[in-house]
Structures are given as C-alpha cells and as structure tokens.
Amino acid sequence: MKSDKLKFLVFCLVVFALPLPLSTGYLTNVLIFVGINSMLALGLNLLLGYAGQISLGQAAFFGLGAYGSGVLTTQYAFDPWLSMVLVALVVAGFAFAIGFPVLRLKGHYLAMATLGVGVIAHIAFNETVDLTGGPSGLSGIPNLSIGSFSFDSDLKNYYLVWSFALAVILLSLNLVNSRYGRALRAIHDSEVAARVMGVNARLMKVQVFTLSALISAIAGSLYCHVMTFISPTSFGFNISVELLTMVVIGGLGSVYGSILGALLLTLLPELLRTFQDYDIVVYGLLLVCMTIYLPGGMVRGIPALLRRLVPARSGNA
Amino acid sequence: MLRLEGIGKRFGGLTALQGIGFTVAKGSITGIIGPNGAGKTTLFNIATGIYPPSEGKVLFEETDISQFPPERRAQLGVVRTFQNIELFGKMTVLENVMVGLHTQSSSGLFACSLRMPWQMKEERRIREKAKEWLEFAGITDLADVEAGTLPFGKGRLLEIARAMALEPKLLLMDEPAAGLNSRETAELAELIKRIRDHGVTVALVEHDMDLVMDICDALVVLNLGTMLAEGTPREIQENQAVITAYLGEE
Amino acid sequence: MDLLNQITQFVISGLATGAIYALIGLSFAIIFNSTGIINFAQGEFVMLGGVMTIFALNVLKLPLLAAVVAAVLGTTAVGLAFERLAIRPLKNATPLSLIIITIGASILIRGVVMLLWGKDTQVLPPFSGNTPLEIAGATLLPQHLWIFGVTILVIVASRLFFHHTISGKAMRACSFNRKAANLVGISVGRMVLLSFVISSALGSLAGVIIAPLTMTAYDVGVMLGLKGFCAAIMGGMGSGLGTVLGGIILGTLESLGAGLISSGYKDAIAFLILLLILFLRPQGLFKKGETERV
Numbered sequence: 032m033k034s035d036k037l038k039f040l041v042f043c044l045v046v047f048a049l050p051l052p053l054s055t056g057y058l059t060n061v062l063i064f065v066g067i068n069s070m071l072a073l074g075l076n077l078l079l080g081y082a083g084q085i086s087l088g089q090a091a092f093f094g095l096g097a098y099g100s101g102v103l104t105t106q107y108a109f110d111p112w113l114s115m116v117l118v119a120l121v122v123a124g125f126a127f128a129i130g131f132p133v134l135r136l137k138g139h140y141l142a143m144a145t146l147g148v149g150v151i152a153h154i155a156f157n158e159t160v161d162l163t164g165g166p167s168g169l170s171g172i173p174n175l176s177i178g179s180f181s182f183d184s185d186l187k188n189y190y191l192v193w194s195f196a197l198a199v200i201l202l203s204l205n206l207v208n209s210r211y212g213r214a215l216r217a218i219h220d221s222e223v224a225a226r227v228m229g230v231n232a233r234l235m236k237v238q239v240f241t242l243s244a245l246i247s248a249i250a251g252s253l254y255c256h257v258m259t260f261i262s263p264t265s266f267g268f269n270i271s272v273e274l275l276t277m278v279v280i281g282g283l284g285s286v287y288g289s290i291l292g293a294l295l296l297t298l299l300p301e302l303l304r305t306f307q308d309y310d311i312v313v314y315g316l317l318l319v320c321m322t323i324y325l326p327g328g329m330v331r332g333i334p335a336l337l338r339r340l341v342p343a344r345s346g347n348a
Numbered sequence: 349m350l351r352l353e354g355i356g357k358r359f360g361g362l363t364a365l366q367g368i369g370f371t372v373a374k375g376s377i378t379g380i381i382g383p384n385g386a387g388k389t390t391l392f393n394i395a396t397g398i399y400p401p402s403e404g405k406v407l408f409e410e411t412d413i414s415q416f417p418p419e420r421r422a423q424l425g426v427v428r429t430f431q432n433i434e435l436f437g438k439m440t441v442l443e444n445v446m447v448g449l450h451t452q453s454s455s456g457l458f459a460c461s462l463r464m465p466w467q468m469k470e471e472r473r474i475r476e477k478a479k480e481w482l483e484f485a486g487i488t489d490l491a492d493v494e495a496g497t498l499p500f501g502k503g504r505l506l507e508i509a510r511a512m513a514l515e516p517k518l519l520l521m522d523e524p525a526a527g528l529n530s531r532e533t534a535e536l537a538e539l540i541k542r543i544r545d546h547g548v549t550v551a552l553v554e555h556d557m558d559l560v561m562d563i564c565d566a567l568v569v570l571n572l573g574t575m576l577a578e579g580t581p582r583e584i585q586e587n588q589a590v591i592t593a594y595l596g597e598e
Numbered sequence: 599m600d601l602l603n604q605i606t607q608f609v610i611s612g613l614a615t616g617a618i619y620a621l622i623g624l625s626f627a628i629i630f631n632s633t634g635i636i637n638f639a640q641g642e643f644v645m646l647g648g649v650m651t652i653f654a655l656n657v658l659k660l661p662l663l664a665a666v667v668a669a670v671l672g673t674t675a676v677g678l679a680f681e682r683l684a685i686r687p688l689k690n691a692t693p694l695s696l697i698i699i700t701i702g703a704s705i706l707i708r709g710v711v712m713l714l715w716g717k718d719t720q721v722l723p724p725f726s727g728n729t730p731l732e733i734a735g736a737t738l739l740p741q742h743l744w745i746f747g748v749t750i751l752v753i754v755a756s757r758l759f760f761h762h763t764i765s766g767k768a769m770r771a772c773s774f775n776r777k778a779a780n781l782v783g784i785s786v787g788r789m790v791l792l793s794f795v796i797s798s799a800l801g802s803l804a805g806v807i808i809a810p811l812t813m814t815a816y817d818v819g820v821m822l823g824l825k826g827f828c829a830a831i832m833g834g835m836g837s838g839l840g841t842v843l844g845g846i847i848l849g850t851l852e853s854l855g856a857g858l859i860s861s862g863y864k865d866a867i868a869f870l871i872l873l874l875i876l877f878l879r880p881q882g883l884f885k886k887g888e889t890e891r892v
Contacts, residue, residue, distance in 0.1 A: 085697060132877040138693035139636035143827060144876045147869040150824070158862040202461040209460035209471060210446075210453050217436045217447045224434035227396060229422035229451035229514060238457055268820065272701060279698055312709030318702025322695050323687050 035208070039201060042287075046193050050186055059185040061301055063257060066192040067250050068293035070199050072277040073286065074246035079275075080284035081207055082239050083219030084134060085142045087271045088149030092244040094156055094266030095122045096251020101172045101261055102162050111175050115252040119245055126244030130237035149271050156263040168262030175256045188257045195253060199246055203286050215239060216284070269311075276314050280321050282328025291329055349374040349549050350395065350426070350518055355404035357390055364390045365573045368404070372518065372566075377540065377550045379560040379581075382570035383593060388553040389431060391570070392522050395551075396428045397421050408518070423451050425517030431526060431553075433503045437496025441487065441506055444495050445478040448513030452477070478513060485509035485539065501532045508539065512548070519543060521552040525559050537563050561585070569593070606736040608857040609850055614742045614811065616849020617749040621804035622826025623833060623841040624756065625797040630835050631773035632793035635696050639680065639704035641823020642711075643798045646673040647805025648814035649711055652720045662725065670802045676707065677798025681791050704819070712816040722809040741810045748807050752800065753842060769793060801826075821865060825852075828872040834882020844883065 050059050075089050099118030103109040109117075133144050156163050163169055175182045175191065182191045206212050217225040218232045226232050255261050273296060281292025300310045325332035355368040365387045372378045380388050394401045397418040406414045413421055436444050453474055455467040482488045485505045490498065495506060504524065511519055524540070525533045533556060540563055544550055554560050560567065560581070567584045569576040571593045577584060584590055622644055629637050650669035654660045660668060684703050688695060725744050730737035760766040771779040772789045780786050805814070805822070812818070825848060832844025848868060856864035875883070 079694075083694065085694060087701075136876055136880065139697060140831075140876055140880060142638075142697050143636070143824075143831075144873055146824070147873045147876075151866050151869050151873075154863060154866040158860070158866075205463045206457070206461040209463075209467065210450065210455050210474065211457055211460040213439070213443055213447050214450055216439055216443075220436035220438055221434045223398065223418070224430070224436065225447070226418040227422055227428055227434075228447050228510065229419050229427075230447070231419045233417075242457065272705060275698065275701065309709075309713070311705055312713065315702050315704070315706025315709055319684050319699055319706060322699045322702065323684070326690075326695060 035204065038287075039204060042200075043197055046197060050189050056185045059189050061297060063185065063189050063192050065294050065297045066189070066196040067254050067257075068274070068277060068297050069196045069290045070250040070253075071247055071274050072281065072289040072293045073199055073203050074243035074250070075274050076278045076281075076283065076286070076289045077203060077206070077215075077246075078239050078243045079278055080282070080289075081212060081215040081219065082236055084236055084240065085138075085275075086145040086240070086243070087142050087268070087275065088145035088147070088152070089243070089247055089274050090266045090268070090270035091149045091152035092122055092126060092247035093251040093254070093270065094152055094263070095125070096248030097255040097261050097266065098156060098163055098169070098251075099248070100252035101169045101255040104173055104256075105169065105171055106162065111173060111252075111256055115249065118252055119248045122248035123241050123245040127237060127241045130240045131233075134233070134236040134240055146268065146271070149268055153263060153267050156266060163263075166263060168260055169255075170260040172255050172259045172261070174259065175253075182256070192253055192257065195249065200286060200290065207284075207286060211235075219284075273314065276318055280317055280329055282330035282332075283326075285328065285330045288328050288330035295329075349409060350551065351407040351410075352391075352395070353405040353407065355391065355394060355401050355406070357387075357394060357399075358402045363573060365394075365401075368570070368575055370568050370575065370578050372549060372551045374549055375544070375547075376565040377544050377552070377563050378566045378568065379564035380551065380553045380568045380570065381555075381557075381560060381584075382576070385572070386570040387573040388570055389522055390573075392428060392520055392553060395520060396426060422514060422516075425515070426520070427511045427514045427516035427518070428520040429504075429507045429511050429522060429524060431522040433500070433507050435495040435498070435503055435507060435510075437494070439495055440491065441493050441495050441498070442475075442478055442482065442491040444506055445481050445510050445513050446474050448481070448510035449474045449477055451514055481509045481513045484512060484542075486535075500527045501529070504528065504532075504536070505539070508543075512543065512546075516548055518549045518551065521550065521554075523553055523555060525554060525556040533559055603735040604857065605854070608853045610733075610736055610738055610742065612850035612853030613846060614745045614849070615808070615853065616829075616846035617745050618804050618808045618822070618845070619825045619829040619849050620842040620845025621749055621752060622801055622822060623829030623845050624752070625800040625804070626827050626830040627833070627835050627841055628769075628797040628800070629793050630830070632769050633685075633790050634693075635685070635700065636827065637797070638697060638700040638823070639707060640797070640801055640826065641819030641821070642704050642707040643673050643677060643801030643819075644805035644808075644822045644826070645711065645814065645816065645819030646676060646707070647802030648722060648809035648818070649715055649720065649805075649816070650802070651806050651809065652722050652814070653715065655722070666806050669806055670799050673802030673805075674795055674799045677794045677801075678791065680798075681794040685790070685794075686787075704823075708816055708819065715816065717816060719813045719815040721813050722806075724810040725807075739811070741807070745807050745811075748803065749842075752803065753839075756800075757838075765789075765792060824872075825868050828868055828875075831872065831875055831880075832883050834884060836882070840882055840884045847883075 049062065071089060071093055075086060078084050078086055096118055099121065100111065100114045103114035103118065104111050129148065133141065136144050157166055182188050214225065214230045214235060217228065217230055218235065222232050277292035277296045278289055280295060282288025299313065303310050303313065321328065350372040353369050355365055357365040368391060380391065382388055393399055395406055397416055400415055405412055408424060408426055413424065436447060453470050455470055459467040479488065482491055485508055487502060487505050487509065490502060498506060525536055528536060537559055540550060564581055567581055568578045569584060569590050576593055577587045577590050622640065625643065626636065626640050629635055647669050650672045651665050654665035654668045655662065680703055684699050688699060724739065724741045726740045728739065730739055760770055768779065768784045769789050769792065771784055772786055776786055829845035829848050830841050832847065833840030848871060851871065852864055852867050855867040
C-alpha cells in the first residue's frame with residue numbers, strides 16, 4: 032500500500048518536471064497526446080484488462096466527447112467547461128443504455144458489436160455535415176480557460192491534460208485495488224464463479240463500460256479544446272485498434288502498463304515519421320508478436336526478462 | 349430450507365430431469381447420489397440459477413427463487429462449489445476469498461475509486477475476515493499464492509473457504525471429494541462436519557459412497573433424470589430399487 | 599426512370615453485392631466451425647484477391663484466367679502462412695487473444711499491401727466487357743452474371759465437398775465435436791489448416807469477382823469483411839444456405855437503403871442490421887434458440 036502511494040507520487044513528480052528541460056514546444060506537444068492517449072488506454076484497460084470485456088468502439092466515445100464539446104462551443108456558444116460536463120454525462124448515459132444489450136454478448140460477438148457502434152458513430156461524424164463539418168472537419172474551437180487565464184500554449188495545455196490524466200490514473204489505481212476491482216477481475220477469470228459469489232456481473236460490466244466511455248468522452252473534450260480543430264479521421268476504427276494495441280503492449284490489467292503503451296505508441300509514429308506509413312505495419316507486427324510471445328505486456332514481460340537474465344549473470348560470476 | 353417441486357429440464361429434445369421433488373432440511377447434510385448421467389449436476393445448476401428449470405419450482409425458505417440469477421441467490425444465502433473447481437486463477441488465494449466477501453460488503457464504484465474513509469475501513473475488515481476463513485480451511489500459509497497454481501486438493505479447500513466467506517445458509521457442493529486421495533477425503537469429511545456445526549445446511553452430490561454414508565443425514569437417489577428413492581443412508585442401503593440401479597438387474 | 603425500374607435496379611445490384619457478402623460469410627463460417635475463431639483478417643483475404651489479380655494482370659502480364667488462379671493461390675498461401683505463424687504458435691488461446699492476434703494480422707497484411715502497391719484505388723477490367731443487358735427495364739452488367747454464376751458454383755461445390763468427401767466430412771465432424779473427432783483419428787490440426795486454406799481461397803475469389811464493380815484498394819477489406827461477417831451472423835454462423843440468404847438480404851437492404859435514403863449511410867445500414875441481429879437473434883435468423891449446456 033505504502034509503496035503504491037510512493038510510486039504514484041514519483042510518477043506525478045516526473046510528469047510535473049518533464050517539460051521543464053524540454054526547450055522545444057514540439058516534444059511538449061507530443062506529450063500532451065501521450066496524456067490524452069493514456070486516459071483513453073486506461074479507460075479501455077479497465078474494461079478489457081480487468082473485466083475481460085473487449086471494445087473495438089472506444090474511438091466512438093472519444094469522438095462523441097470531442098464533437099459534443101466542439102459543436103456545443105462553436106455552434107451554440109456554450110461554456111467549454113459546462114459543455115465538457117454535459118457531454119460526458121450524455122455519453123455516459125448513452126454507453127449505459129447500449130451497455131445492457133451489448134455486454135450480454137461475449138468474445139467475438141462483443142468485439143463485432145462494439146466495432147459496429149464505432150463504425151456507425153464514425154459514419155455519423157462524416158455525414159452530419161451541418162453540425163460537424165463532415166470530412167473537412169470542425170475548426171475554431173476555443174481553448175479552455177479559467178477566468179481570464181486561457182490554456183493557449185503547449186505548456187499550459189500539457190499541465191491541463193496531465194492533471195486530468197493523473198486524476199484518472201489515481202482513481203483507476205484506487206478502483207482496481209478495491210472490492211470493486213477484485214470483482215471485475217473475478218468476472219474476467221470465471222464469470223460463472225463470480226456470479227455464484229454474489230457478484231452482479233451483468234451490472235458491473237455495464238458500469239465499467241460506462242466508466243470507460245465517460246473517461247474517453249472527457250479525453251475527447253480535452254482533445255478538441257487543445258487542438259481547436261477536429262476531423263472524423265481522428266475517431267475511426269484505426270484509432271480503436273491503436274488504443275487496443277496500447278493496452279496490449281503495455282500490459283492488460285496494469286494501470287501503468289497503459290501509460291507505457293500510450294507513451295510508446297504515441298512516440299512511435301513520431302519516430303517513424305521518416306518512414307511514413309510504416310506505422311500500420313509495425314502496429315500489426317507488435318499486436319501479433321506481443322500476443323504470442325509477451326501476453327503479459329511490457330510491464331510484466333520486461334521485468335520477467337530481466338529476472339531471467341540477472342540470475343544467469345550472477346551464476347557466472 | 350430448500351424445496352424442489354416437480355423440477356424438469358429439457359435440452360433441445362433431450363429430457364435431462366423430470367419430476368424431481370424433495371426437501372433439504374435445515375441443519376442437515378443431504379447427499380444426492382446416482383449413477384453417471386443421472387442428472388445430479390444439472391439439478392445443482394438449476395438450484396443455483398446457472399440455468400432455469402423447464403418446469404417446476406425451486407423454493408428457498410419458502411421464497412420461489414426459480415427465476416433468480418445466481419448472484420441474487422448468493423445474496424440470499426445459496427452458494428455452491430463446482431465439480432472441476434472454478435477458482436479465480438490469476439488472483440491470489442487471499443484475494444479469492446476476499447471476492448467471497450463481496451456480498452458482506454457494499455462499497456460501490458464511487459466509494460472505491462475515491463477511496464472514501466468508510467471504504468478503507470471496510471477493505472481492512474474484508475482482509476481480516478478473509479484471513480479467518482483461510483484459517484478455517486487450514487490454508488493460511490498459501491495466502492499469497494496465485495490460485496491457478498494450486499494443487500487440486502488445496503484448490504478444493506480454497507473453493508470451500510471462498511464459499512464459506514459468503515456466510516451461506518445453504519452450501520451446495522458438487523462432488524467435493526472428486527480428485528482427492530483418501531487422506532484428503534477424510535480431512536474433507538471433517539471439514540464438512542465443521543461447516544454443518546457452523547450452522548450451514550449442506551447438500552452435496554457425491555460418488556464416494558463411504559464419504560456419503562459417513563457424513564450424510566439424508567440421501568436422495570436420482571437415476572436417468574428421475575427420483576429413485578429418498579431416505580436415511582440406512583434406508584437407502586436397503587432399498588431394492590437403488591441396489592438394482594447401481595448393480596444392474598439380476 | 600420510374601420508381602419501379604429504379605427499385606429493380608437497386609435489387610439487382612443488391613443481389614450482386616449480397617452474393618459477395620454471402621461468399622465472404624461462408625469463408626468466415628468455415629474457419630469458425632472448425633476452430634471457433636472469428637477471423638478478423640478475413641476481409642484482407644478478400645482484398646488480396648482483387649489486388650493480386652490486378653498485379654498479375656498488369657505487371658506479370660498474365661491472361662485473366664491465369665491471373666485469377668494466381669491471385670487465389672497467392673491468397674491461399676497467405677492464409678496458410680497466417681495459420682502457421684500466428685494461430686498455431688499461440689499457447690493458451692483465449693477468445694480475447696485470438697481476436698487481438700487476428701486484428702493484428704489484418705492490419706499487418708493491409709500495411710504490407712499498402713507498402714507494396716500503394717494507397718491508390720486500382721481498377722480491374724470486367725471479365726467480359728461492359729455492355730449492359732436490358733432486363734425488365736433494368737440494366738444488368740455482364741459482371742453481375744459472373745458474380746451470380748461463381749457464387750452458385752461455389753455454393754454447390756462446397757455442399758458437395760462438405761457432404762461427399764472424406765476431408766469435408768472430417769471438417770464437419772470437427773465442428774460438431776473436436777475431441778470426438780480427434781478420438782476417431784481425424785487430425786484436428788490438419789483440419790484447422792485446411793479450413794484456413796479453403797476459407798482464404800473462397801474469400802479471395804469473392805474479392806476477385808467484385809473488384810471490377812467496386813474497384814479495389816489496400817483498405818477495402820475491412821468493410822467487406824465486416825459485412826460478410828454480418829451475413830454469417832444472420833445465417834447463424836452455419837456454412838449453408840442461411841449464410842447465403844443472410845448475404846443476399848443484407849446486400850439488397852443496403853442497396854435499397856443507399857438508393858432510396860442516402861448513400862452516405864449505406865455502411866451504417868449494414869451495421870445497424872448487424873447490431874439488431876446480435877441483440878435480438880444472436881443465434882441467427884433461421885435457427886431456434888437453445889439453452890447452452892454448462
């Protein structure tokens with residue numbers, strides 16, 4: 032318990048101090064997206080890594096958050112903070128409502144159903160041109176501000192996004208190490224046994240689905256205010272797959288794993304920029320190889336690898 | 349305590365159970381026996397809500413629970429163990445029992461993620477209580493072992509500890525002695541008696557006749573999905589229909 | 599053109615795409631029945647069929663028939679490699695890991711095709727010209743006839759294969775009960791491999807015959823695959839007539855919806871149908887529900 036708190040505090044310090052030595056705005060900008068992706072990956076991981084329920088439609092909730100905030104603030108002149116809260120609640124309500132029929136499905140069927148939700152949402156973003164601007168996107172979204180203080184620079188946005196991300200990380204850490212988190216993992220291991228233990232599996236699955244949608248919607252709202260421009264390509268099927276990849280390579284059922292996954296997969300395309308378009312091949316390879324050779328993800332695989340190497344060395348010495 | 353009335357179950361065109369009716373008396377250890385394919389596990393699945401009966405009623409303390417899902421029955425005090433052990437394999441032994449205390453605690457999504465003071469207190473209580481149940485089953489030393497790696501006999505004890513953590517009124521055990529050696533079976537018999545002395549009514553499906561005759565107060569015999577006989581172990585041993593079913597005609 | 603003619607036109611093109619969905623649906627069902635896997639890379643086999651035919655035709659200068667055969671064989675080789683390299687090495691396969699791995703394979707295949715042949719849409723000329731035939735006031739393209747012909751041929755052939763050959767019967771046995779099949783001496787591993795081979799061949803064939811109508815590109819597999827899956831779900835994941843009907847219903851509804859309501863929502867219609875079926879009749883349109891035995 033103590034070491035968990037310490038770990039989180041150290042992590043907070045790192046997050047806080049990270050932009051200080053970075054002179055360029057470019058890296059800070061990338062780190063903003065690491066923060067947003069961390070929230071999204073963590074939301075998915077709660078559902079997939081803990082409760083064992085797959086979703087290939089996370090981008091839909093992310094997009095609904097972004098477009099909700101974007102449309103309300105540009106077309107209807109809503110206050111950004113108010114619209115963020117409203118949109119998050121509406122998206123959560125929507126997820127709760129579709130959660131009951133969707134999460135009655137298992138495995139492949141669940142994957143397909145969530146994928147269907149994602150595709151339909153993506154089509155809607157493209158087709159409702161009057162509201163969303165369609166394929167050419169929605170621009171002129173205002174920055175967030177508190178009083179006269181506007182989050183109009185990369186550095187300010189970095190601290191804004193990461194405050195949210197850290198809050199989500201803290202809440203997730205609390206959740207997974209509690210009665211609730213244990214019940215989720217129990218559902219993952221054996222749904223029948225969990226139900227026989229009095230765990231209301233059906234309701235809890237819908238609740239955690241709703242929570243992950245809520246987190247994604249908030250991430251979406253932040254994204255639109257940071258970017259000030261959004262278009263449907265940021266919320267398609269590929270994004271859902273990218274989030275899945277983050278969770279899998281970081282480590283299913285590990286909070287910090289999701290952060291690691293988000294970091295790696297956000298940096299990777301930046302590093303591969305010279306080899307444009309290779310990223311899709313790399314994602315594919317990563318997904319296949321990780322699932323076969325490192326099913327526990329990086330956070331578990333790398334320490335295990337080290338453990339195997341270290342005793343070997345001390346044995347030789 | 350538990351009363352079954354005219355239970356029938358069909359899978360597609362196959363009739364697995366028909367016209368099953370008996371009562372499990374409060375405070376008893378009731379054994380359900382019968383040759384393979386008699387429908388014993390199906391009956392357990394119906395009693396615990398894994399699936400509903402095609403016909404008939406399941407009454408628990410005079411409440412009709414036929415259509416209740418398993419979690420609701422667990423909250424009422426009907427808990428079971430499984431023939432092939434259904435543990436939460438990736439969780440530790442202690443955590444498994446802590447899940448068993450789910451119905452004994454109430455912190456929800458918000459209290460847990462915000463780490464409210466009462467939730468912290470409850471969490472400590474869950475942990476203490478779980479340790480007590482490990483001690484009850486005699487597996488305290490395994491608390492931090494991953495449950496999936498336990499040998500079968502220990503897994504069985506853990507499953508019982510986990511079920512007891514719910515403080516059930518009725519514990520249904522599906523072949524608790526299956527896969528155990530004779531020493532483990534003897535220990536199991538003692539454990540089941542301790543469970544009964546703890547005020548828990550026990551119903552078990554079992555093949556091990558020595559065990560059944562040793563610990564059961566009442567027996568129900570199923571054969572090919574129907575009731576063959578019911579009575580005390582002595583009565584059953586002398587029942588001609590039962591002997592025929594087990595040994596064949598002639 | 600009056601409404602009736604228009605509707606006839608939509609139905610004809612709906613039947614053609616529906617036949618394609620049916621073929622893809624069958625290819626899903628073949629793998630599902632012998633392995634329990636829903637192969638998320640199924641659509642990529644379809645895409646590979648079209649893209650490879652164009653490559654064989656334009657670059658290797660093969661005649662059409664040889665190009666089609668080469669493309670189907672090429673895709674089959676990919677299917678074979680896929681089973682060997684991604685499915686077989688997987689220890690403790692859970693539905694979750696299988697989903698993730700087939701998704702991984704699908705984007706890998708898509709990525710490689712994009713690197714090899716670029717992002718542009720490619721055109722495959724129709725097999726026998728473009729002169730439309732007039733039927734009941736609606737036009738029918740020769741390619742439509744090809745699609746109907748090939749689909750009927752494939753359905754008949756697969757029926758013969760699954761019911762009248764040893765391998766086909768063995769595969770059906772695996773789908774009913776893998777353990778029992780193994781006990782009577784059927785090599786389940788070989789049947790799984792065979793199912794990937796047949797399924798990828800079938801998928802690529804669907805991709806070849808649709809390509810002249812819709813054009814093709816590295817990323818057409820996703821949608822085609824998902825709609826084929828939708829057809830298979832409607833047919834209850836069987837490898838029989840249900841899936842064919844499912845595909846045809848889906849294709850027709852989609853075509854009518856696109857024509858009469860809005861073409862932008864064409865794909866949304868398919869997915870709404872998919873969701874409705876998953877929610878209301880997950881066992882398929884034509885089957886009766888049964889309690890799952892624990």
